[in-house]
Amino acid sequence: MARTKKEFEGKRDALLLSIWDIFVRNGYENTTLSLIISELSISKGVFYHYFHSKEECADAAIKMFIDRCIERIQAEALPGLTPDQKLTRMILSGVDFFHSDRQQAIGIDAPSNAVFHEKLMIAAVKRLAPVFARMIEQGVAEQVFSTEHPLESAEMILTLSNFYLDDVLFQWKPETIPDKIRAVADSAERILGAKKGTFRFLCFLAEGRSAP
Template sequence: MRTIKAPEQRKHEILDTAEMLFTSKGYAKTTIMDILNAVGIAKGTFYYYFKSKEEVMDAIIMRIIEADAAMARRIAADPDIPVLGKLLQILMAQSPVQGGSKEKMIEQFHQPENAEMHQKSLVQAILHLGPVLADVVEQGVKEGLFRTEYPRETVEFLLAGAQVIFDEGLFQWPQEEVMRRAAAFVRMIEQSLGAEQGSFDFMLERLAGPAADGE
């Protein structure tokens, strides 16, 4: 007997299955027919939810970004966490768990043939995380920790720069080069926000950590 599932449940089932196939088989090698067979649905059901494989990937990207943004908002809204602590926790929350689905999806983004989806993920991260981080920076301005007239714009520039320079799929810096860029980036953050020098030294370990782990 055919199982009838609620629309949202079916949609998430398609996304979960597609994500599993993209990370195990590779996005480029996965076909819509692979997804249909794995889920056990007809073409018509698939096209009711998604127009293409690319649209499925877009939805998976947004699901990851929205989960990260939701976690960031929870941290930002906690009145018991100081401003610098919020920034540290938000940064840590964005780091994928080793061997987890997010890390495996990021590996797909780094494939040369998937450059467009990688770009989409970077843009969406800035659009969704930028406002949350800007709110934290504005709190820091009110508390006298930072001095900047452009909280959101500054955050967007810093996010964009960090996501490109520290992207291991784009650059394979030696560890020494990573540390130099991490130190420079930390000073740029402090100067851009008008923070006291040394305020963001806690970020050095986080920025250098992924490269150090890969040695």
């Protein structure tokens, strides 16, 4: 029984990797169940063994993507680092996870993928915020941060970093990006009641340099 469940989940996860690529490449609006089944090279019976609808496919693929992101950022909370150092590494890791693949970002931000993009942004904020909030709570306990709303603060920072700084979606002019990044860094410090310069690494990114 356990092996059968493990095999089922393993096959489903493998299908979801391909389904993610299908939605990114074709757009949610242009992706039909027939297209998914065709590109996966499986029968309808096999498809319905794992999924019930196109929307379920999209939601499951997004969940898998966010699960991988959470695994990545949690690995950055290394023992021996201060809460602000851990949070810094976690934010950088999350930004890299979402934006390092330029072609993927373009596909997600395409007009035909508006529904998929909206689902992804909502899932990112709702599921990543508790992870960041736990680190913020640790920072509050150690007097690195000062906020009575760790979860809501995490939600606001995630919205700023993942939505406002999405240059593909907003089509920001390249020369405006550095000031926007600096504004996000300043806002994050204010939201968390952190000392000035806590998120200076974002300013280094804005200038095209590596943080020291």
